[in-house]
Amino acid sequence: MLAPVSTGGWMNFCPTKESVSIWMGSLFVIISLVQIILTSRKLKKN
16 A cells, blocks of 8 residues: 555665565565564573
8 A cells, every 4th residue: 555656766666566565575575574583592502
């Protein structure tokens, strides 16, 4: 809903709602996996 709609952008980069949602979803998965791995390693040390 809050994704950009315009076709022009900085340095000719024009994000669409689809590309923004895919990028944000991928970023969420990567950050979640890193957090799970770090937390499990921390718990194994204790």
